[in-house]
Amino acid sequence: MATEVFKHGLGEPYKRKEDARFIRGEGKYVDDVQLKGMLYGDIVRSPYAHALIKSIDISEAMKVPGVVAVITGKDLDAAGLAWMPTLSGDTEAVLALDRVHFQMQEVAFVVATSRYAAADGAAAVEVEYEPLQVIVDPKKALDPDAPLLRPDKKDKQPTNQIYHWETGDRTGTDEAFTDAEANGIVVKQDMFIPRIHPAPIETCGCVADYNKTTAKLTVWLTSQAPHVHRTLFAIVAGLPEHRIRIISPDVGGGFGNKVPIYPGYVCAVVASLTTGKPVKWIEDRSENIASTGFARDYHIHAELAADKDGTVKALKVHTLADHGAFDAAAQPTKFPAGLFHICTGSYDFKHAFVDVDAVHTNKAPGGIAYRCSFRVTEASYLIERMMDTLAHDLGKDPAQLRLQNFIKPEAFPYRSALDWTFDSGNYEGALKLAMKNVDYEGLRREQAEKRARGELMGIGISSFTEIVGAGPGKHFDIAGIQMFDSCEVRVHPTGKILARIGVQTQGQGHETTFAQIIAAELGMSPDDVDVEHGDTDTAPYGLGTYASRSTPVAGAATALAARKVRDKAKKIAAYLLEVGEEDLEWEPGRFFVKGTPGKGKTIQELAFAAYTNCPPYLEPGLEAVNYYDPPNLTYPFGSYICVVDIDRGTGQVDIRRFMAVDDCGTIINPMIVEGQIHGGLTQGLAPALYEEVTFDEDGNILNGNFQDYLVPTAMETPNWETDRTVTPSPHHPIGAKGVGESPTVGAPQAIVNAVVDALAHLGVRHIDMPITPWKVWNILKEKGLTAD
Amino acid sequence: MSTHHIHVTINGTAYEGDVDSRMLLVHWIRDGLQLTGTHIGCDTTSCGACTILVDGKATKSCTMFAVQANGRQIMTVEGMEQGGKLHPLQEGFHEKHALQCGYCTPGMLMAGLALLQRNPNPSEHEIRVGISGNLCRCTGYVNIVKAIQYAAEKMQDSEELSVPAQVALAREASNGD
Ligand code: FES
Ligand code: FES
Numbered sequence: 001m002a003t004e005v006f007k008h009g010l011g012e013p014y015k016r017k018e019d020a021r022f023i024r025g026e027g028k029y030v031d032d033v034q035l036k037g038m039l040y041g042d043i044v045r046s047p048y049a050h051a052l053i054k055s056i057d058i059s060e061a062m063k064v065p066g067v068v069a070v071i072t073g074k075d076l077d078a079a080g081l082a083w084m085p086t087l088s089g090d091t092e093a094v095l096a097l098d099r100v101h102f103q104m105q106e107v108a109f110v111v112a113t114s115r116y117a118a119a120d121g122a123a124a125v126e127v128e129y130e131p132l133q134v135i136v137d138p139k140k141a142l143d144p145d146a147p148l149l150r151p152d153k154k155d156k157q158p159t160n161q162i163y164h165w166e167t168g169d170r171t172g173t174d175e176a177f178t179d180a181e182a183n184g185i186v187v188k189q190d191m192f193i194p195r196i197h198p199a200p201i202e203t204c205g206c207v208a209d210y211n212k213t214t215a216k217l218t219v220w221l222t223s224q225a226p227h228v229h230r231t232l233f234a235i236v237a238g239l240p241e242h243r244i245r246i247i248s249p250d251v252g253g254g255f256g257n258k259v260p261i262y263p264g265y266v267c268a269v270v271a272s273l274t275t276g277k278p279v280k281w282i283e284d285r286s287e288n289i290a291s292t293g294f295a296r297d298y299h300i301h302a303e304l305a306a307d308k309d310g311t312v313k314a315l316k317v318h319t320l321a322d323h324g325a326f327d328a329a330a331q332p333t334k335f336p337a338g339l340f341h342i343c344t345g346s347y348d349f350k351h352a353f354v355d356v357d358a359v360h361t362n363k364a365p366g367g368i369a370y371r372c373s374f375r376v377t378e379a380s381y382l383i384e385r386m387m388d389t390l391a392h393d394l395g396k397d398p399a400q401l402r403l404q405n406f407i408k409p410e411a412f413p414y415r416s417a418l419d420w421t422f423d424s425g426n427y428e429g430a431l432k433l434a435m436k437n438v439d440y441e442g443l444r445r446e447q448a449e450k451r452a453r454g455e456l457m458g459i460g461i462s463s464f465t466e467i468v469g470a471g472p473g474k475h476f477d478i479a480g481i482q483m484f485d486s487c488e489v490r491v492h493p494t495g496k497i498l499a500r501i502g503v504q505t506q507g508q509g510h511e512t513t514f515a516q517i518i519a520a521e522l523g524m525s526p527d528d529v530d531v532e533h534g535d536t537d538t539a540p541y542g543l544g545t546y547a548s549r550s551t552p553v554a555g556a557a558t559a560l561a562a563r564k565v566r567d568k569a570k571k572i573a574a575y576l577l578e579v580g581e582e583d584l585e586w587e588p589g590r591f592f593v594k595g596t597p598g599k600g601k602t603i604q605e606l607a608f609a610a611y612t613n614c615p616p617y618l619e620p621g622l623e624a625v626n627y628y629d630p631p632n633l634t635y636p637f638g639s640y641i642c643v644v645d646i647d648r649g650t651g652q653v654d655i656r657r658f659m660a661v662d663d664c665g666t667i668i669n670p671m672i673v674e675g676q677i678h679g680g681l682t683q684g685l686a687p688a689l690y691e692e693v694t695f696d697e698d699g700n701i702l703n704g705n706f707q708d709y710l711v712p713t714a715m716e717t718p719n720w721e722t723d724r725t726v727t728p729s730p731h732h733p734i735g736a737k738g739v740g741e742s743p744t745v746g747a748p749q750a751i752v753n754a755v756v757d758a759l760a761h762l763g764v765r766h767i768d769m770p771i772t773p774w775k776v777w778n779i780l781k782e783k784g785l786t787a788d
Numbered sequence: 789m790s791t792h793h794i795h796v797t798i799n800g801t802a803y804e805g806d807v808d809s810r811m812l813l814v815h816w817i818r819d820g821l822q823l824t825g826t827h828i829g830c831d832t833t834s835c836g837a838c839t840i841l842v843d844g845k846a847t848k849s850c851t852m853f854a855v856q857a858n859g860r861q862i863m864t865v866e867g868m869e870q871g872g873k874l875h876p877l878q879e880g881f882h883e884k885h886a887l888q889c890g891y892c893t894p895g896m897l898m899a900g901l902a903l904l905q906r907n908p909n910p911s912e913h914e915i916r917v918g919i920s921g922n923l924c925r926c927t928g929y930v931n932i933v934k935a936i937q938y939a940a941e942k943m944q945d946s947e948e949l950s951v952p953a954q955v956a957l958a959r960e961a962s963n964g965d
Contacts, residue, residue, distance in 0.1 A: 015882060022890030023878040025825015025865035029891065032824035115815065116808070201829040201837055201925050202891045252827070252891025253925050285830040507889030507926045675885045678928030706834035706923065714916040714929040 009520035009588070010734065013671035016512045017526075018505075027250040031282045033207045033220045039068055041268050041281035042118035044108035044125045045291070046100035049136075049362040049699020050149070051129040053098050053107070061110060061124040066117025068275060070125060071109040071267060073097040081270060084236050087260055087479055088336065090162075090327035091153070092365060094263045100129070101149060101325030102364050103699050104290040109267035111279060134362045134699040135160070138299065138322040141359040149325065149360045162327050165336050166355035168418050173353040176314035180305035184313065187389045188303045192768045193378050194692040195297040195322070195363070197289050198370045199711055200506070202252020204292055205282030206265045208272040216243045217272070221265060223248040223534075224258040225544025226504055228478050230536045232261055237269060248534040254506035255683070256370040259330045259478075259546050260293050290704035293330070294363075294693055295370030297322040298378045304386045310394050312405045314351040315344055315417075317382065321358040321367065329358075329367030330546075331374055332476040332483070338374025339467050341418040345383035346427045346465040346637060347405040352417040362699045371683055371744040373468045373547040373633075380464045384749035385766065388461075392760055397444070398753070399435060402463050403428055413730075420467060422635045423729050423737075426663070430725050431463050431639040434661040437723055438641050451761060454785075456646035458758025461639065462750035468738040469552025469634040478543060484629040485554035486540035487561040489518060491622040493611040495604030497522075497529040499561075502542015503554040504534045508676065508740060510550060513668045514558050517734065521562035522603050523588030540625055548636075548738035551668065552729075557628035559733040564624035569606040575615035576601055634729045634737035638662040642750040646758050648787035651777030653689060653755055655718040660746075663725045665737035674722050677743045681720050684747025686712050692770050794858040798823065799867030807854040814838045816854035817864065825865040825894045829923065836922030839895035840864050846902035848921070865894035868901070877901060880938035888926035895922050900936045909940055 021027050058070040073095035076082040083091040096107050110121035133147050140146055141160040149160050180186050207220040217239060223229050226246040234241035251258065268281040283292070299320040305313045321337065323329055331338045337356040344352050358367075369375070387405075391398040406427040407414050414422040434440075443459050450457045473482030486502035501514055510533060515526035533539055542554060566586070573591040574581045577599060584591045592600030601609075610622035643657040660677055667673050690710040694702045703709045728735025748769060755771050756764055762783045767775060780786045795804045798821070807816055817823050817840070828850060829837035838850040841863040868875040877900050880886065887893040896919060903910060903918035910918060915936045916929070924932065 016885065018890070019882040019887060022887055022893050023865075023874070023881050023897070024869055025823075025894045027890045027893075028824075029827070031818075031828065034819070034822065115819075116810065199925060200889070200891070201835055201923060202827070202889070203829070251889065252829075253889040255925070285832065285835070507887075509888065671885050675888060675927060675931060678930050679888060679926045680928075682928035683925070705832045706830040707832040711923050711925065713920045713923060714933065715920045717929045719912075720928055720930055 009516060010666065010668055012516070012669065014512060014516055014526055014669055016509050017515065018509065018511045029202055029250045029252055030205045030207060030220045030222050035207065035209060035278040038207070038278040038280055039111050039113060039271065039275060040115045040118045041264065041271055041279055042110050042122040043106050043264060043287065044110065044122045044127065046096065046103060046105045046107055048100055048129050048131050049103040050132040050134045051100050052132060053096060053100065054128040054130055056108060057126040058108070060126065061121045064117060064121045064124050066113040067110060067121035068113065069111040069271065070121065071095065071270060076270065081237065081266065084261065084266060085479065086326055086328040086365070088327045088329045088331055089333065092326040092328055094266045102362050103701055104287065104364065106263040109271065111271045111275065136361060136363065136695050136697055136699050138320050138359045138361050141361050149362060160360045162323055162358040162360060163336050164355065164357050167341050168353035169351055170353045172351040173314045173316055176351045177303065177305045177316065180313060184305060184307045185393065186303060186305050187386065187393050189386060189389050189766055191300050191302070191382060191385060191766060193296045193298045193300065193381055194687065194769055195294050196370065196687045196691045197294050197693055197709065198255035198257035199289060199709065200253025200255055200257055203283045203285055203288040204258060204262055204264070206268050207278055207280045208268040209278035210272040210276065212276050216245065217269065218245045218247065219269065220247045220249055222251055222258045224254040224504060224506060224546050225478065226534055226536050227502065227541045228481055228544060229261060231481065232479060233269065246536045248504050251504070251506040254546065256295065256330065256368045256372070256546055257293055258506065259368060259544070260328055262292055286705045289693065289709055290701045291364050293328065293368035294324070294366040295368050295372070296378060297367070300378070300382050302382050302386050304390055306390055310390065310396050310401050310404055312347050312349055315349050317343055317354045319356045321356055322361050322363065323358050323367045324361055324363040324365040326365035327358070328365035330369050332470065333480065334475055335374065338369065340375035340379045342376055342420060342465070342467045343379035343383050344416050344418060345380060346407060346463050347383070347387070348407050349417045354418065363695060369547055371680060371741045373466070373470065373741060376467055377745045380745050381749045384462045384464060384753065388753045388756065389765060392765065398461050399431065399440060402431060402461065421632060422465065423632055423731060424727050425465065425635060425637050426725060426727050427463055427637060430637060430661045430663055433723060433725060434639040434641045434659050438643065438657060438659045440641065443643060456648060456758045458644045458754040458756070460642040460750045460752065460754025460757055462746050462753065463639045464637060464746035466636040466742050466745055467633050468548035468636060468741065469630055470547055470549055471553065471630050472632065473629045481543065482629065483543045484627050485542045485549070485557050486625065486627045487554060487558040488540045488625045489561045489565050489623065491565055491607045493608050495528065495607040498532065499529060499558065500532045500539045501554050501558060502540050503545040503550040505545060508545065508550060509672045513672055514555070516668050517555055517558045518562045521559055522566060523590065524603060548740045551736045552634045552732060552738045553628055553630055555736055556630060556733045557626045560628060561624045561626035564626060565622055568618070568622060569603055571618060572606045572609050572615060573601045576609055631731050634665065634732060636662070636664040636737040636739060636742050638742055638746055640746050640750040642754040644754040644758055646755070646776060648780060648785060651773035651780060653771060653776060655751065657721065658718050659721045659723065660743060661723045661725065662739060662742055663727050664739035664742065665726065665728045665732065666735035667726065668736060673739050676740050677722050678720050680741060680743025681747045682712055682717050683744040685717065685751065687769050688748040688751035688771060690716065690770050792855045792858070794855055796857045796860060796862055798862045799864060809853065809855055811854045812850055813852040813854045813857050814849040817849060823864055823866055827891055827894060829891065834923065836895045836899060837892055839898040839922060841898055841902060844905065846899050865897055868897060876939040876942040877936065880935035880942070884931045884935040884938055886927060886931040886935035892922060892924040896924065896932055900939065903936065904940055904943060908944060
């Protein structure tokens with residue numbers, strides 16, 4: 001029996017519980033919520049990227065049939081709500097007062113009886129603007145004659161520079177560089193990681209419902225962090241927190257986009273408070289791309305010092321970060337550039353120094369962690385590009401150079417030059433497996449033959465190290481709240497379980513994997529465990545799902561809560577079997593008396609006894625809660641190999657093969673892990689070849705919709721190949737590390753490295769993403785290589 | 789603005805109602821009829837989350853006015869399960885882990901269904917072309933392709949399951965185009 005029930009425990013491709021509703025069209029997303037008497041909101045947005053607001057005239061809008069109210073910045077100001085805090089300690093305008101700072105900024109909120117009437121009303125609001133000089137290029141933001149973009153905070157910040165942040169050993173790094181200039185090699189490279197957008201297929205939105213009688217506010221919200229959002233609503237709006245209920249129902253993808261609080265949410269809440277009716281606000285795709293949290297936008301200068309034989313010594317990185325009009329980056333307070341200083345990657349650097357300058361421009365606010373633990377994507381990209389550049393300059397094979405410089409398996413736990421403690425790893429194991437899977441040597445031979453014939457083929461490697469699972473709480477927070485997470489396990493008398501978790505799913509499959517964790521701990525079928533999340537009235541407090549933290553943090557809380565249940569069940573078993581606890585042994589699903597396997601009690605029998613025949617010295621019932629503050633982050637890793645062919649006629653890059661070897665520690669559900677990797681790789685392919693949010697010099701967004709912002713379709717996406725190694729995390733209760741963001745972090749540089757590798761013999765050293773056919777074709781043209 | 793009285797058959801059920809001439813079909817289906825399985829993901833006819841079958845043909849319901857649906861046969865994701873039995877495509881999506889957040893799924897299922905009607909035995913490339921009007925941000929498409937292959941095989945094995953009845957009817961009705 002035990003083996004039978006254990007079938008769907010850890011490591012089994014147990015089919016997803018949540019699918020049942022989604023394949024029938026019965027998922028419930030925010031826009032599916034329909035309440036009696038519900039009103040609809042629409043936002044008037046600025047056509048200018050930088051302008052003064054001279055006047056706002058709402059009189060025509062109020063005449064539009066169906067329009068109930070028009071809220072402006074002045075109205076909000078009267079209630080003290082015109083500004084709201086961002087996740088990075090800045091303040092952001094909810095509705096602009098006297099000035100707009102980016103195109104599509106929120107200026108007024110129209111409330112009406114239908115979507116269409118609200119849109120009509122928004123079109124009828126007359127706003128007079130006086131355009132101002134626009135700063136699009138972050139390098140110009142620091143010019144002495146640049147206009148001050150944020151006069152509202154000039155006392156605290158007299159220029160457009162938001163912060164300067166640095167870390168590492170400057171002196172030791174400089175010395176290593178001086179030495180390498182004389183005796184070794186120094187490579188330098190500028191690279192730009194463009195502004196991109198997470199663009200989940202469901203946009204952001206909410207339904208705010210304030211009940212005057214109960215004085216309770218319920219908000220259905222596209223939220224990756226419902227509890228944090230509840231607390232922020234309480235603080236910002238001054239509402240009692242127990243009278244706020246945030247429900248994050250089914251969420252159609254998040255990827256970091258749904259971590260911040262957006263002006264539309266606040267406006268809908270204000271509109272519901274004032275009208276006493278439920279108010280729905282759902283943004284359009286254009287609004288989503290043009291105004292909500294973007295990611296990346298890092299201008300990087302990197303330098304790497306090494307010995308002549310290619311042994312790396314020191315890394316120096318300077319970055320200019322464009323945060324847009326408001327600093328709405330989702331970063332822990334202690335680390336304004338997030339975990340960017342993981343940029344020494346998988347290699348054993350003795351010295352490193354990193355600094356980041358962040359500035360304002362007239363672009364949408366953000367700097368969110370798009371499927372990424374706070375700037376890890378940028379960090380991983382730069383080091384993997386630098387390793388290839390070093391290999392290129394030394395004339396070495398990039399795989400050999402990596403194998404030479406990896407942190408060795410026996411060096412863990414490994415303290416990096418920038419002060420992270422890597423928990424576990426076997427980097428050469430992953431790279432060697434990937435090389436074997438693609439027949440790396442064979443590919444190199446093929447490449448040489450093709451080159452001789454004038455054909456362009458490239459092989460790119462990325463051996464990334466990730467850092468996920470924030471906390472520990474003493475180092476990581478959102479708006480001051482420490483990054484722990486939680487799980488509550490309730491065992492019903494008949495042995496069936498309801499568990500509630502502090503994290504929230506946007507497709508990760510928590511209802512399945514968290515049930516598997518509990519099932520494995522208690523030796524039962526995950527069919528008997530239901531997992532709920534996303535409702536702040538019922539779920540224990542948690543920090544939410546982003547930065548691959550659900551499994552490392554809430555997954556640990558879940559295993560530990562289940563273990564608490566098991567511990568209590570053991571006490572009950574001892575009582576029922578009339579033996580000491582020390583005389584009991586556990587096998588999946590039951591305790592039995594040591595040496596007498598026939599004498600035992602199943603977990604279901606013990607659950608029943610907890611309610612019907614509980615030992616007099618124990619509290620009845622069988623429930624447990626665990627709040628887990630991790631002792632360290634986890635460090636998943638992997639090696640990806642990408643093979644590309646380039647069409648000399650069009651400059652088109654064709655990804656012929658992409659082999660992804662991932663190591664995320666213990667695997668809960670291999671099917672779900674593989675799915676996460678497929679999706680993440682596709683979100684790594686996207687910036688490498690297709691996606692970039694671009695602006696003209698007046699700050700007009702040039703591709704703020706799905707027609708022009710090129711999310712890959714099935715036509716562009718290759719058949720991903722995956723494989724794995726398993727190196728458990730030593731400090732996680734079940735050894736799991738988290739996987740969601742690894743592929744998005746690791747993939748872009750494998751693709752860029754492959755394209756550069758295909759062109760390296762022509763003297764090409766670097767191409768910035770996205771590598772469009774136009775960019776490649778121009779390079780080929782310059783080299784006289786375009787085919788007719 | 790004029791209003792129109794329309795009659796539409798959706799998943800075999802007759803519906804009627806008054807719609808403004810500018811009302812998008814997707815809004816009428818979702819807000820008016822509360823069939824919320826059909827989703828909205830963009831404002832440029834790019835994402836396919838709103839895909840339904842109109843007279844048997846895959847159609848982006850955000851790009852059609854409700855009034856244009858007057859007198860037509862529509863099928864949405866809610867019509868796929870027949871007599872408590874999942875359609876092979878639904879089964880395939882579950883079996884092959886072809887969905888994560890589920891937001892694109894109804895549109896993908898509809899695009900897949902239209903494809904299998906036209907081409908009961910599509911190649912991988914034909915499947916990719918068939919769903920190229922539908923964006924998925926979660927899955928990377930590999931498993932969606934597998935799910936459609938799964939359904940194609942299953943439908944060839946058991947003919948009677950091939951297409952829900954009303955779609956078959958609609959196909960006959962629209963024969964010739
Ligand atoms: S909603 Fe995107 S195509 Fe219809
Ligand atoms: S499953 Fe999330 S968009 Fe496709």
